Amino acid sequence: MSRWDGKTRGSLTGYKIFLFFINFLGLNFAYLLLRVVTYYYFLFARKPKKALFDFYKNTLHISHNQANKLVRKNFYIFGQTLVDRAAFLLGKDRQFTHTFENEQYLIDIRDQGKGGILLSAHLGNWETAGNLLKGRITPTINIVMLDAEVENIKKFMELSTGGSRFKVIAIKDDLSHIISIRNALVNNELVAIHSDRYLDGSKYIELDFLGRKAKFPYGPFIIASKFNAPVTFVFAAKNGKYSYHLSSTKPITTKMKPEEITRLYVEELERKVKAYPEQWFNYFDFFN
Template structure:
């Protein structure tokens, strides 16, 4: 079974160093620092590097050289995406630009009065869409695993201030269910990733990039059971400080498996268009 630990890699010290460079020297110098850090992770995390190599070689059909090159490119891009996330919590955010295909669909999602869901994935950089979320009249709740959330919560709050959206942390005591239902009852929007699950969680086995893979059943069950409109949205990093945001049409009244299949089609397309922005660093297809 493909297992994700529920935690994002990277220590608090590492985040602190990059935040220091970002705040004092800007995005450019902080990005340049990645060229010193990334080779270390590529060399001293061979398991992750092998997994990425197989992803590019076997799933996307890259040549040996291209697959090896993309391991490095992928890690550099991931670092830049993290820096952009931090930068979006500072005045630097005004320098970022983005195109949005389907913004009106997200506005419509928040105007139904019955709430809605945005399902995204660990590709690109969803948080960079904060500028767009600010323009939505409806409150946004980002649902994420508690371990992933708590790791840098205090650091980010103390260094950069609060996020411009609310976080609902998925906890073992299931208290997040009450918060999710309350948000939807208030006609608000939930944003959640649909491509990761913890060991023991219910899954859907579906075709993804030519082979069966497991996806979290609870995400799509929730969307189907609560009978709220669902959009799939992705924010992909372009050149420099520019992003491309895309939102699907709203799906409603679909069974969980049908909804998941629609989601996977869009994720496949994004991965093929932006292979360097696939940020699942574990064996996604292992069962």
């Protein structure tokens, strides 16, 4: 089974269709269309379906029938998060609500004036959650990410919606993104990094995750350990048709080794996966 290659899947035609329906027929219709589209993927997307099924059955020890149902639910909710993302970019976000567990932690980080590093994962929908928070906690949220989306889709999203409301810090081979992260922290901005996927050939830390050995990227945790900024683990799970549950952990404010931060992160990620197994959006063999 293939590893993650850093690229976002999806066709330009698919993006155009959903942007049209969200714009002119609303979210309810887009969600309805999603049931058809995601059922197609459930039937024919063999590799991601197999990876998810293995995760549910052999990692979370869910029964065969329940794991199969959970795979289908996962595809549908993932589709919803993409639709929600587009809805925010199109300015159709008034019907969304959220609750924030430990919001004060982010306020405390802001008030310290050192910026903050937010470590998250491909679980739930942190981008939409960030849109809910933008302007409430801080005017600027930076996302560190691989700039590997299909170019024509990226251009279409920018032309149709104005692009992301975040500042994107693209990971570069020349490590210039490290300077961008430093500058953001100096300006007391938040820097969010997904920390649950690594690319073949890159450095990693191997730890027990839900009872199985898994590899986590070294980069986010070395960044978290080197900069003089508080570190917290943040997650945002969809907990209703138009609502999200956001959470953050008590900030790490003392110097810690990357391995120590990774262990704490993995413990929190385990709790979130158990709470929201249908929102685990890693469609490859995570333990390979």
